[in-house]
Amino acid sequence: MIEVAILLMAIATYLCRASGFVLMDMSLDSPRIRHTLTHVPGSVLVAMIAPYVLNRGHWAVVGLFVTAIAQIVLRKPLVSLVLGLTAVILVRAYI
Amino acid sequence: MAERSQGLGTLSGPQGPVPVETPPSFKWTRRGFHSGFIKGIPLALSIASYGFLFGIIAKEKQVGFGAALQMSLIIFAGTAQFGALDIWHATPPVLALFFQTLVINSRHLLMGLALRNWYRGASRPVRYISAFFMIDESWALTLNELDSATTDAGFMIGSGSVMYLAWALSTVVGYSVDFIADRRFSPEKLGLDVALPCVLVILVIPRWEGRSSLLPWICAALVSVLCDRWLPPGWNVLLGGISGVLAGSLFGRLEKNDD
Numbered sequence: 001m002i003e004v005a006i007l008l009m010a011i012a013t014y015l016c017r018a019s020g021f022v023l024m025d026m027s028l029d030s031p032r033i034r035h036t037l038t039h040v041p042g043s044v045l046v047a048m049i050a051p052y053v054l055n056r057g058h059w060a061v062v063g064l065f066v067t068a069i070a071q072i073v074l075r076k077p078l079v080s081l082v083l084g085l086t087a088v089i090l091v092r093a094y095i
Numbered sequence: 096m097a098e099r100s101q102g103l104g105t106l107s108g109p110q111g112p113v114p115v116e117t118p119p120s121f122k123w124t125r126r127g128f129h130s131g132f133i134k135g136i137p138l139a140l141s142i143a144s145y146g147f148l149f150g151i152i153a154k155e156k157q158v159g160f161g162a163a164l165q166m167s168l169i170i171f172a173g174t175a176q177f178g179a180l181d182i183w184h185a186t187p188p189v190l191a192l193f194f195q196t197l198v199i200n201s202r203h204l205l206m207g208l209a210l211r212n213w214y215r216g217a218s219r220p221v222r223y224i225s226a227f228f229m230i231d232e233s234w235a236l237t238l239n240e241l242d243s244a245t246t247d248a249g250f251m252i253g254s255g256s257v258m259y260l261a262w263a264l265s266t267v268v269g270y271s272v273d274f275i276a277d278r279r280f281s282p283e284k285l286g287l288d289v290a291l292p293c294v295l296v297i298l299v300i301p302r303w304e305g306r307s308s309l310l311p312w313i314c315a316a317l318v319s320v321l322c323d324r325w326l327p328p329g330w331n332v333l334l335g336g337i338s339g340v341l342a343g344s345l346f347g348r349l350e351k352n353d354d
Binding site for chain 1: 141145148159162169170171172175179181186188189192193194196197198199200201202203204205206207208209210211215222223225226229286288289290292293294295298299300302303304311312314315316317318319320323331332333334336337338339342343347
């Protein structure tokens, strides 16, 4: 079951990657389609994050907030992550 | 994106020059591969830091070592793999994983199309191999290279390869780090149970495109939270994501996104 899941995910990923190369001979690149697709990654990521903020435990939110601020200011993924996790550790230890 | 000049060359076969609309002269050389491989190293290092995290979190989520490595080797898509960990179970929700991966990676359709002036003359095998190595980072690097008038597909395959190696190796290293086994450092004490959403937050920050992102993000968040309450795991991401995209597409303004 696990192998099937991984294989299907690989197929899904490759379909997405190859589709642009297959379709590039056609003129599908309309502003409408382009505009629609620009919203895809952000919306998907937000959909992943939202339940952590609203449904699952309030201490996670502290970490997410610190991580977000750190990433906006510093733009260094590992540093932002370490700061966010440190915030969670501190909050759990002392509050 | 500037339209590249093309059709300047003529195909001169043994039958003499053929007056056709020639594709841009297109190469696939070892030199391009090397160049991509070297120039890809800095971004590969940043990918390795994510791969390291992927290994650690995969272990924390009790994904087997084989499965985690397989994911990095044949899926090779960071956001999709972290997303999979988010809804992973002992019996994984196969359909949800498949559709979630499709949705997360659908941006690659656009990325591939963005390379079309460069690849239009390429043979099918070259296209299909390049497609496997087209991740966000190698794509960005390649677009950058395209501006300096290179027409060498080896570049994207080369830069993708070094990133592929970095991703697979760092997954192994992350998974092998054994501090979780020591119960004094439980995942919760280290904050590792929050690591995944933190990584997702790091990934989403650069996707903010000003006010046009506001409505899609709100819709995605609301629908996702509701689905998370009422539906099986995994569907919240798919349905939330689609709601966000629809909201942005139906109510957004077109002109801001025409570059």
